[in-house]
Amino acid sequence: MGAGASLEIPVKTENTSASPLLSTPSENSSxxxxxxxxxxxxxxxxxxxxxxxxxxxxxxxxxxxPSVIIGAVTKQQQEREEELENKNVKKSPELKKVFEGFEQCKKFLLDQSKRNERYYEPLNKMLKDNVTEAFSKFDKDEQRMVMANRLARINFVQALVGYYNFVYDDLDVDGISYGFVDEANQVKEKKNKDPGDHGTLLVLTIREILWNFSDSSHKFSEMISQTDLFTKLVHDLEIIKEEDLQDMADFEDMDLFAFNSAVGILHNCARNPDIDKQIFRDLKVTKLLYPFLRSTVYVKMITLLALGNIVTEEEVSKLAAEEDVIDFLLKAIVKALNAPDRKEHGFHLTELVDGLAAIAQSDTNKSKVVSKENLLATLVKIIQGKVTTEVLACVKLVWQLAFLSANKSAIKKDKELMKTLDSLRKDADYDIKTTANSAWFVLVDQDERLHHEEEMKKSHKKTADTGKAATTPGxxxxxxxxxxxxxxxxxxxxxxxxxxxxxxxxxxxxxxxxxxxxxxxxxxxxxxxxxxxxxxxxxxxxxxxxxxxxxxxxxxxxxxxxxxxxxxxxxxxxxxxxxxxxxxxxxxxxxxxxxxxxxxxxxKLDDEPPPVVRKPDVPDTTSSAATRVRVWTRSQIDSWITEHKLQGSAFKQVKRMTGEQLEFLYKVMIKSPDTFYRWLEMKLELKTLEDLMKFDRAVQALGKHVSH
The missing domain is CATH 3.40.50.10140 (Toll/interleukin-1 receptor homology (TIR) domain)
Structure with a gap:
């Protein structure tokens, strides 16, 4: 979500997902x-x-x-983070002063003696001078990520949220809504402000910092998720929904900071792959945000981008079907592409493409996205603009869409896109290069490797048929x-x-x-x-x-x-x-x-060679030398049924089973008895103890015909 009211920071999301729900898993005590x-x-x-x-x-x-491996990887990540920080400090030495200011603010926030309304004014000034001003001054994505990572690393986030909660409770406000922001705007004009006035302004300053920097770093947003801030943001949105939703639809010039910052922080955290999405579902964020989709274009857009990273796969398919969000986003993308500032309604082109990738989580939506006229040509045009964040967003979208087989064919037919994607596989930017190679693997390399393997198998079979020695690697x-x-x-x-x-x-x-x-x-x-x-x-x-x-x-x-x-x-x-x-x-x-x-x-795998399929004229299911159950004929299965007295209506489904199914059922019984008996009860509907005993003995008897 874009930073602050201007929404200027491109979103760097990584969303994937897939096809609609096929089945619901059952759980058992085993x-x-x-x-x-x-x-x-x-x-x-x-x-x-x-x-x-x-x-x-x-x-x-x-x-x-494990602790050694995790420690080594964590150390490598920290070293890369510090290397990036040192590179930016070398380019902009004044960042050192910024980091000193961060430490000064953290020390103030953690000082329990400063938890007093007398300190609201000096703290607000300190945060504006040292944190808010730094965000405005250093406006490159990499610089902002470095600053956000530094704040997360020194535990500034926990300290900031802790003070926010103190002021929030001390002011005894119902929540941060339009009325609260309107009051803050009036307070700014007052010459003689009381401590409560400074507290009101301090709350909004802290919200702005959390919104801005959570957009710049996953590490920062993850620190937010470890606090109780989400609960307060959801409470604020509930108040806004009750008090301000109708006004938001009627007045385009309404100050939406309370809504934007709450949804923005939630979105920035939801798009972090390391944060459990169940946190947002437990807070019922989806249900809370849905009504805002029917507000102004701007409110709909910010809500949609947030929901795209919170909803389940089933919900995102429903969202696309009910709200026609795919066309909505595509139109915004085209307008942003042709705009001088690459924005539409304040949202950068990168954000919009990432938003479309989030909606394309489900395979149903993937198909809808690719079917849109000129979509692929639009992506090529964006990539040719050579704006790093935009290129990366487009390549991630292509990778996402390529998981669907039908889409893969459509994409490969677009020669211009494939040529462009191929060239990006050697791009100087590491993220673009690796993402382009991943997309290419799904589109091309995977099929080529599978085809090569199939040819090797054919060659192996041909060699074996001629009587020559041949082996395949295990x-x-x-x-x-x-x-x-x-x-x-x-x-x-x-x-x-x-x-x-x-x-x-x-x-x-x-x-x-x-x-x-x-x-x-x-x-x-x-x-x-x-x-x-x-x-x-x-x-x-x-x-x-x-x-x-x-x-x-x-x-x-x-x-x-x-x-x-x-x-x-x-x-x-x-x-x-x-x-x-x-x-x-x-x-x-x-x-x-x-x-x-x-x-x-x-x-544990079988050491025995594959079975030789035999079809005896008179099946002998009691002999240990009998053909394995997996390749039993219908006559052999009927003999097994007769031998174990599995006739009658209670066993009508057993008569339709194949040898392969019987073997697998035996293995389930051995490895997971609870699953086996639960299946008997639910699927075969065996009601009497005698019937259960009969079938149990019959399946156990299959053991001598099953490879172990």
């Missing part, structure tokens, strides 16, 4: 969970992810402790795919697997071996025999994570989903990818060691 809707889905998904034969390697030396490791937000749990899992001798690949330890990060990711997927998808809402929202997971799925890798976020239900593209797979939840709700045992069970 810690295994499932998106299973029916056994047909369950079995078909199992066949798509058949496990590759792999032996566990001998034990290795102990892996690095998987070498367990790959862990995750988002950094879940690093503590993920690195603990990695350490345990490494210590037990499992060859494990994780980016923080392996990526430095590759000059090309995408090549490193692709090789890691291709050489994996199993991939642990450590998912959460942040994982689903990450375009990098989706690129990784989609490629794993396209490679038909064995995927084991691990749920990192209690209460999150995998939806959209992630829900589709997980499908009927059982997932293991890692949260304080379940003992960690118990969940690790389930992970080990999932990643």
């Amino acid at each position: 810690g295994y969970h499932s998106n299973i809707e029916d056994l047909d889905t369950l079995a078909s998904m199992q066949s798509q992810t058949a496990q590759t034969n792999q032996k566990i390697m001998p034990k290795r030396p102990l892996a690095s402790r 998987g070498k490791h367990i790959m862990i795919s995750y988002c950094w937000k879940d690093k503590e749990t993920v690195l603990k899992i990695h350490q345990i697997l490494e210590n037990e001798g499992y060859p494990t690949w994780i980016d923080v330890k392996e990526m430095n071996k590759y000059a090309n990060l995408l090549e490193g990711m692709a090789r890691a997927v291709e050489e994996a025999y199993v991939i642990l998808i450590c998912f959460s809402e942040q994982y689903r929202n990450s375009q990098n994570c989706r690129t990784e997971a989609d490629y794993a799925y396209a490679q038909q890798k064995n995927i084991v989903p691990l749920k990192m976020q209690r209460g999150y239900k995998p939806d959209g593209w992630l829900g589709a990818l997980i499908g009927a797979r059982l997932y293991i939840e890692f949260s304080p709700h379940y003992p960690f060691d118990d969940q690790m045992k389930k992970v080990r069970d999932q990643i």
